[in-house]
Amino acid sequence: MTWTGHNFSRRAALATTSGLAVGALLPPGTAGAAAAGAAATYTNPVIWQDFADIDIIRVENTYYCSASTMHYSPGAPVLRSYDLVNWEIAGHAVPVLDFGAKYDLSGGRGYVRGIWASSLAYRPAEGTFYWLGQIDFARTHLYTARSVEGPWSRHATLPQVYYDAGMLVDDDNTLYVAYGNGTISVAQLSADGRSQMRAQQVFSTPSSIGTLEGSRFYKINGSYYIFLTRPANGQYILRSTSGPFGPYTLRQVLLDLPGPISGGGVPHQGGLVRTQSGAWYYMAFIDAYPGGRMPALAPVTWTSDGWPVVQLVNGAWGRSYPGPVVPPPPRQVTPLTxxxxxxxxxxxxxxxxxxxxxxxxxxxxxxxxxxxxxxxxxxxxxxxxxxxxxxxxxxxxxxxxxxxxxxxxxxxxxxxxxxxxxxxxxxxxxxxxxxxxxxxxxxxxxxxxxxxxxxxxxxxxxxxxxxxxxxxxxxxxxxxxxxxxxxxxxxxxxxxxxxxxxxxxxxxxxxxxxxxxxxxxxxxxxxxxxxxxxxxxx
Incomplete structure (x- = not known):
């Protein structure tokens, strides 16, 4: 495959894939080996196109993110970048919406159905990308590929409804899914990902907060984190130091934070990723209609007791930040225009x-x-x-x-x-x-x-x-x-x-x-x- 690096060793993969056991080598916020040098300042939104409900990972020196596409086909685009700022569309994880005749405009229509918030992960033990999402609140589908360009194929269909799911590949290769709306649960999948082994509710959102959803699941420095959004103006995080099934403690990450698009909304519902040098970033989206929901990027630091903090500019999500320090890209990405x-x-x-x-x-x-x-x-x-x-x-x-x-x-x-x-x-x-x-x-x-x-x-x-x-x-x-x-x-x-x-x-x-x-x-x-x-x- 091209640029995905699935032939590197399992040890290297475990060390460099964000969204997996990302704390194995470096504590949060710690600088690692020197990179090629700082990139120029970047401007938000980093992608001024409609890519919402972002899940983001790094595999070796390449970053990937996925997005919602509702009724559009093929669905679930996978984007690729080498610097977190310049992105290209590499492929689609769902080649066809074969979830009923309405997605063929036959006897019905699938507008505002189909691909909602979903999850992208990489399983280094087998060099495989995973996409997981629920369709029509009925079943959860799991697709896999050796390369993000494809071919992607349906690996499994599970009877459970993992709403707004976030997938975690733990450092022992176990697959977990965090999911839910208001009530947040964690499921453990079988080793082959084709069935559910265990599921447990881990959190119930207090009425004072309202609704939490949009799970993203991480293991960082031995702790488990579930990143959650309060639509459409807040971000919260759950943390467990006792394993994937909790108990979890809640902390607010941001609320009503001014965003970098004039007239647009609060950046929310995204994911965390760590660079090769150990720096952390949060990629979220901004409601900016009529164009849609636009991805924005901000650096993240960590408190001494292990909680992430979004770095602000004058009390707001910055319109610009210094670019991530990353190795030189192997090539230029294909422009979106x-x-x-x-x-x-x-x-x-x-x-x-x-x-x-x-x-x-x-x-x-x-x-x-x-x-x-x-x-x-x-x-x-x-x-x-x-x-x-x-x-x-x-x-x-x-x-x-x-x-x-x-x-x-x-x-x-x-x-x-x-x-x-x-x-x-x-x-x-x-x-x-x-x-x-x-x-x-x-x-x-x-x-x-x-x-x-x-x-x-x-x-x-x-x-x-x-x-x-x-x-x-x-x-x-x-x-x-x-x-x-x-x-x-x-x-x-x-x-x-x-x-x-x-x-x-x-x-x-x-x-x-x-x-x-x-x-x-x-x-x-x-x-x-x-x-x-x-x-x-x-």
Whole structure:
């Protein structure tokens, strides 16, 4: 595998994997062997894209984190970094959401279901990555891979519901899971991870606190720690010096802490990781709608009696800190922005479908072909809508496509997709093609469609090639505008339609995404070909 280092010795792995027996060599906050030198100052959020419910680990000299994806497929992205600041999407731990027909947009829809807060771990004794998460509050699924790029496969399905679980690989290779909402429990899994051996409640949240969830489970210097969040403004930690089943003592880590995104929320629900030199960091997310939940990074020190303390700047989570001291990276990570010409024959991991795709209706072969897969007038029911996260604070998506193979009744284009959506694209009717701007695509609080779109502006388009552009300002605030334009030459763009005010209600959880779509309203058979997608920032 590439860069994951699973062939290094078990002893080295145990010494260098955060989220496992991380206190084996160095006490918290102790400087270790000299690294290559301090990196430059970094700015928060370290990732201005929607990656929430972070679990973070280190394996040798590489950092990995996972995130929630709800109804998007493939699910559970795994990101990789060599310095905790610059990240790339390496793969997805859940290749397909095969948890019921609703995830195929068949007979139902899986919006705001699917991949919730989950856990990423590494088991050095076998050189294997583990992903664990519950689906639909019904069962817990465990996936494994030798490399984060995959292939990932389902290792086990357990009947227990480990809500917002955090997984720990202890220094004797035993698997534990901390989980729960309000009531926090710990389970011990069998050696092969396929069954539960024991489960015990270890904590009940006092009513004065409210709710605690989002477990992250660590063993540090012989003590067991369960990191917990109080949504969406606090972080607490449980500590046991008597083993994984407690008893545990509670301490507040942060509450109502000002965050580094203007208008955004309190950093919370993340994980701890230790660098090669022994320094500690906390990576959390910030509610920053309409864009979603953005990861931020802060250094952590430890009290003399073994409790973590987030390092603040003027009483707040810092907008910037000195960069982590880490060895030189083996290569530069792949940027989260830039152009994709759909070279090769597979999609890059930056892409996720809205629900599972119909794999017979799309291909990548030095260009992306989207054939109509659904007859509907409702984009929220249309299969094979391909999404890309928006880069904050503002960014622009530009897509070049050939629409010459569209058929009457087809609708194709570039959307700002969420529970209130808008798009610029093409309508083919009566043998004529127009470029249109549409808004008024809406869902209610149960994620049922309440509006299928209102055409706000249109223009005729010659030929079969067109460039579409959407600009998104996802800074939390009053206006949150999305604007649309088009071009027939890729150079001069013409604004089309009014600005679209992106919604900022948190209850859809996922932030807005750019989305490529092509669906029929009359009959299947049409297609578009996308030759370039570019995500750019000012």
């Amino acid at each position: 830039g152009a994709d010409t759909f070279d090769g024959t597979v999609l890059k991991p930056r892409w996720e479908w809205n629900h599972n795709p119909d794999n017979g209706k799309w291909t990548v072969n030095n260009g992306l072909t989207l054939r109509t897969a659904t007859v509907t007038d409702d984009l929220y029911w249309a299969r094979n809508t391909l999404t890309h996260r928006i880069q904050g604070p503002t960014s622009t998506a530009t897509v070049q496509l050939d629409h010459s193979a569209m058929r009457d009744g087809d609708r194709a284009g570039l959307a700002l997709l969420r529970n209130s959506s808008a798009w610029i694209g093409l309508k083919r009717d009566g043998g004529a093609t127009r470029v249109v701007m549409v808004d008024g695509l809406t869902m209610d609080g149960n994620w049922n469609t309440t509006g299928t779109g209102i055409e706000r502006a249109s223009a005729s388009v010659p030929g079969g090639r067109l460039w579409l552009r959407a600009n998104a300002d996802i800074r939390p605030g009053a206006s949150r505008p999305g604007t649309f334009s088009y071009s027939t030459d890729g150079v001069t763009f013409t604004r089309l339609g009014p600005a679209f005010a992106m919604g900022n209600d948190w209850r859809f959880f996922m932030g807005y995404r750019f989305a490529l779509f092509n669906h029929a309203t009359r009959a299947l058979g049409g297609s578009i070909r996308v030759t370039r997608f570019e995500l750019s920032t000012p």
